[in-house]
Amino acid sequence: MALPQEQRETHVGSYEKILTIANRILQGGSITKEEAIELIHTSDEDTMILLAMADKIKQHYNDNTVDVCAIVNARSGKCPENCKFCAQSAHHNTGVQEYPFMEDEEILNAARKAKEAGAIRFSIVTSGRNTTNPNEFEQILRVLKRIHDEVGLEICCSLGLLTYDQAIKLKEVGVTRYHSNIETAPSHFPDICSTHSYEDKMSTIGNAKKAGIRVCSGGILGLNETLEQRVEMAFELKRLNIDSVPLNILNPIKGTPFEDNKALKPLEILRTFAVFRFILPNALIRTAGGREVNLRDLQAYALTGGLNGIMVGGYLTTGGRSPLDDLQMIDDLSLTLNTVQL
Secondary structure, rough: OOOOOOHHHHHHHOOOHHHHHHHHHOOOOOOOOOHHHHHOOHHHHHHHHHHHHHHHHHHHHHEEEEEEEEEEEEEEEEEEEOOOOOOOOOOOOOOOOOOOOOOHHHHHHHHHHHOOOOOEEEEEEEEOOEOOOOOHHHHHHHHHHHHHHOOOOEEEEEEEEEHHHHHHHHOOOOOEEOOOOEEOOOOHHHHOOOOOHHHHHHHHHHHEEEEEEEOOOEEEEOOOOOOHHHHHHHHHHOOOOOOEEEEEEOOOOOOOOOOOOOOOHHHHHHHHHHHHHHHHOOEEEEOOOHHHHHHHHHHHHOOOOOEEEEEOOOOOOOOOOOOHHHHHHHHHHHOOEOOOOO
């Protein structure tokens, strides 16, 4: 049955708006916050047009390669911070596996497996507010250098709040990126965590940049934020000149305050991904934790809807799917793996 005239005109206006904004960005222009809010409210019927134009923007400013990375949860649990989404917080009773910092060889083996799965960069991630134990920090420096020299991967890390002196030492052993998610929009952050501030995040990002390390920073969708706050988060990352953006989707963990959060609809997630590309045309935007559970059979649309990166092999406290399935997906889309390190 044909749509009523008024609805047909609305659809035409919607996709014409998408095309107009996309063409402006392709010609070197930018999107306004008001326009981005309009686009993130795109109807299900016009979502595929939004994804297609986000991918045109990706192709124009990047290419058709997919950047693959992997992480190891090198120290798990007992974190003193109270982030409401996190299974590793000591404030929540989640039954997560807890262990001290892993042995060097365990981490190196994880790095070797990541390389076999197509990753070109590997990140050591630790639970906790920071890494203040000097012996542990020296071990981290040692194993990072070994990963770089022996395995041949680009090295990254996520060690919580970071001092400038620590950042300098990480830079000296070859760390190219430091990961510190802003998690959500600045206006929503106080509703997510109260044991550290948004300003603490800004200090860590500033220290890494000052030391000459590029910053990887994104957030999590599904933390009870509004669509407008997702746009706010994207514009905040633009303000910070972040060029590597991981986008996670909440996978509710029993025992956390967000255990009963409703799952986001796949098309809503994909619209959000696409709008991030409109706002950050040059960035490496990666789909990460929660994609398997939340996108299910629509995972491939992330890589044809504006995103150009993927995390493989599992996440901090939740597993992923087989890296072979991800490599097959990339091949089926006629995309190629990025093999160029920084």
